[in-house]
Amino acid sequence: MKLGSVELLRLKMPLVSPFRTSFGVQTGRDVLVVVAHTTDGVTGYGECVALADPVYNEEYVDGAAQVLARYLVPAVLAEPDLTAAKVADLTEGIVGHRMAKAALELAVLDAQLRTVGMSLTDYFGGVRERVDVGVSVGITETVEQLVDVVGEYRAQGYRRVKLKIQPGFDIAPVAAVREAFGSDLALQVDGNTAYRAKDLALLTELDAFGLLLIEQPFEHDAHGLHAELAARCITPICLDESLTTAANTAAAIRAGACSIVNIKAGRMGGYLEARRTHDVATALDTPVWCGGMLETGLGRAANLALASLPGFTLPGDISASERYYAEDITEPFLLVDGQVAVPQGPGLGVTVREDVLREVLTSRETVSA
Template structure:
């Protein structure tokens, strides 16, 4: 394999609705599409970094800079032949996981297309379809949340995730249970909005039979989460705190959580995500794939990783048409049955790029050659 060219394209793609979490809201997807060219084939990756350093320290601008100055030159100079070599090549660069993931993901897609195998198969996935859930942001009122939950249930989504923050938490969960009953598979995501000072409030959630409470405490914490998990019957899921396999190992040993959310971008790529999956499986810790409002390429990578066997909880990879009037892949990634997505068996991610849509939303592009 010879890598002939890498292209970066920055896109601004409008969402169909405003999406709010405890750390902000957005209605515009600002992201970087990475294309790696080699031997007549193109592999695609997508950065999930946000314009502002609110979820983590990376931004769309920093990802572009790290790719341009460090990662792409290393890739073009070393000419790796396997995804594991790419992972080793990027290891000396500290953190910047979303930048690494975007380029590594494009290489994975290129590698699989050249081998004529699906990305899911290359990762060790064994599913032909996956169950998916939906993420509902913080809304102006509880009634607005209930309206969206009702629509999601009508569409057959297998898990409902609601965002919470102090002052918009117990009443939301209570309202959902009263309206829709105890059988709705429900979880709450706090995005690090609480501290141990809120422990009594968080323990109130135990009465509602939630699948989990995701990342209630600080984004970099595993110690206080262990204290909280010891006090709560509801499983705690860690998200922002887990960046590496070592982070996951320590959290499991400390008893900081009973579930881990694996986001490819957050952990630095598909190779790290697969190893984290394997570690969790060995320790009886179920995992699921969280969403970062991905466009089609990132969404396709999520589908592939979710095909691994220990992804036993429906993820956030809802149908593309929920978020976009027009996505950047063709065909668009849509439900094949209520709450289910197909796992493509074609080479690579199994989807082509919608060049017309990319051209409509691109605001910057650069090409890099050896």
């Protein structure tokens, strides 16, 4: 397969409601979409999940667009027999920028699979036509407001709820949600690296609430602190920001820093490395689940294909399209009995809605061979 050109699209996608974490408040997404055009007339799409500012990790969307246009895209345009499996090697000379590389790899993979008529699910070896999904609930102004928001999502059919927490908004809100909805609610929390060593004793208090897991309370490189918390807690510890490769995931598991793994393809440099991470975690008897970055239907489709793999035994942060966007750029994904269907068509298995795309498009840059 040979690429003739790659387009970098920037989209302004407003969220249906503000989403607050310990990193700040998002009211919309500045989405970067990579569109790969083959010389045979096939088009593939990849979504970059970098945030507008470098707060989740070191990447940010302006930087991702620049490194794609200047370095990454030219590297793959020069390859006469391109496959998705070659993208990592072709771009390895550029240090970091995993989210940008992941978006490019996905666009190439989508085009590759559309060319041969294979779905992303089949390519990965997925075993489910529908996957269990949960909903991630941001930090609210009051505990009472949080309980109301969780109640709305419960009424919609979500079986698992994840609460974003930070110092000063942790024990009381978790206690209130557990009291309001009882032990039947599958509940977990996410600290997004907001806690420090002085908070170890506080975090052990979360054991009282029967949580599925505590996700990434400490900084990304704090394996020792996570292992210490794991030794003190009954509640399993899950890592997110810390895990960037299959190899360092295995090291974290063996070090006792986590017993559950959140897999995000963008954070790991692509869906192929995410697939390898699934395999490594499964070999180490460690359950995994698919994290989310407020993706459009493009990224959501890829996440669903990934989450159809057998090791994804916990509900992911995938959710229905309407959780985030009033109008998505693909056909919307729907929540049915706590599950979302996995696309079965070629490649990502979704179609871009050109009318919506035109409404949200803010810029277009073409890089040609």
